[in-house]
Amino acid sequence: MEQFLSLTLGGVVSGSVYAAFALALVLIWRSTRIVNFAQGSMAAATTFIAVAVIDAGGSYWLALVVALLSGLVMGALIERVVIRPVEGGPELNAVIVTLGLFVAIQGIVALVAGVDERAFVPPFSKVGYEVREGFTLLSLSPNSIWTVAAVLVTMLALTALFRFTRVGLAMRASAFGQEVARLLGVRVGRMLTLGWALAAAVGALAGMLIAGDVSFVGPTFMDTLIVFGFVAAVLGGLDSPIGAVVGGLLLGLALNYVRGYLDDSLLGMASLVILVVVLLVRPGGLFSTTAARRA
């Protein structure tokens, strides 16, 4: 029972990190119908910027703000400069471009920051709370609470943005029909840039949370997250921010049970099995807006 509780809580924590990453993928998918394979290395880059801020004497929180802002700028720039020319073209072009970005950004990070892994100190203690005399719940620590809370707040903020603001309305309209939105006076190009900027900022948050979780950073430290984040996003239907978060949490739980009851080495395979099963059984994902489509 204690093991189950510990695994479940641990699953929620790692799941919320997958969720943050999936959120970033979903934001880009719903605005431009592109799967951004460069998300991981973009997040690694912003995390290294944060490390530079901390090295220069800044606090974790200053570094976090800088990471988020540099994510916004990087996302907007990449959309404007690299992605804009392939938008609306064949899907394969966009896939190749984001794969190329993935390698290129990783290379640049390695050139600038070096290939060595660096220690990363999380903002809160990672020592688990002692639930009762003699039983410490390892996976429930101040830092894990911060991780989960940050992701939940981000999801709620994004949902509110899409649902209750004019900009969110325009972003959704652009995602559903660019031509029609344009005729109605929506500045579609601007909305796409904003989508990428927001996504990169969420990705930057994911990078900071993961760095705190694993306590190190390196040019490739986000690579495995791409797989997990992608599976989480597909699980949630690729279209819905809430779906991404629920998908991330479900995946986190499933993988943690695999880790705890089976074996560590099965994680990669387990996530791929989940991906294949979802695509076979519910290709629209658990939370895609099939209600609207079906009707």
Next chain:
Amino acid sequence: MAEPPHDRTTERPDRSPTARLEMSGIHVAFGGVTALEDVSLTVEPGQVHGLIGPNGAGKTTMFNVACGLVRPSSGRITWRGQELRRLRPAQLSKLGIARTLQGVALFPGMTVLENVMVGAHRHAKAGFFSALFAVPTADKDDERLRRRALDALAELDAVAYAERYPGSLPYPVQKRVALARALVAEPELLLLDEPASGLSEDEMHELGELIRVLCSRMSVLLVEHHMDLVMRVCDRITVLDSGKQIAVGTPEEIRADPAVTEAYLGDDVDVEADAAELSGGRHTAPAPAGTEEAPRG
């Protein structure tokens, strides 16, 4: 980004003579195929102007020229004394021009109300970033947009569907919503692309009455197949055939024009139907008494 504040009363278009759409000498070619050849058309302020012709005559091309989707190779478009030739579709709504699309083209994953709110986009006052971070002025703005959208839906009798998703509604209701989305921007010129397709006889009749009401506030350019509707609501009609303008005039003049009859009878597709439509649309159902005898004009 922030537009100067204005309220609804000043927004109501004054029927100044400049609010006239003039298209003259329009040529369009698609890769060597001439789609339009020297076509001219003027929509007078407050009038309903029909654009008709057999299939493939170039109606939709002309329509797309009017809203900037197709750039003519030569010709002039003047709107409020302004040259529109290099216009981008995104600027249309700022200029007070709204269009509906063939079919309905509503956003599937957004409620009816949200769909219409997108149409009211240009009336928002708050700037981009204040809207993004939901500062109080932006909140008030959203509330105003919501009210406008509800007003537009009310005018088209569709308020009851505000929270529904378009896909779950009958087609005629979707068409009304699409029209509300165009009207909510309070345009001075409304471009209607086959608004009657898929409507029943009764619904088409209602649509005709609505268009007559609307033209007290705006000019209307109407592309439509249903001849009885065109004859009933239009003040003037331009007839195209094979990319050329073959007639322009009041409904009576068009009906009496031998060149028009010729064009419709010469069309291989649906010869009898077109001919019947031209003589008053009696082939589909008996038209209400008097409508074909006394068209507006």
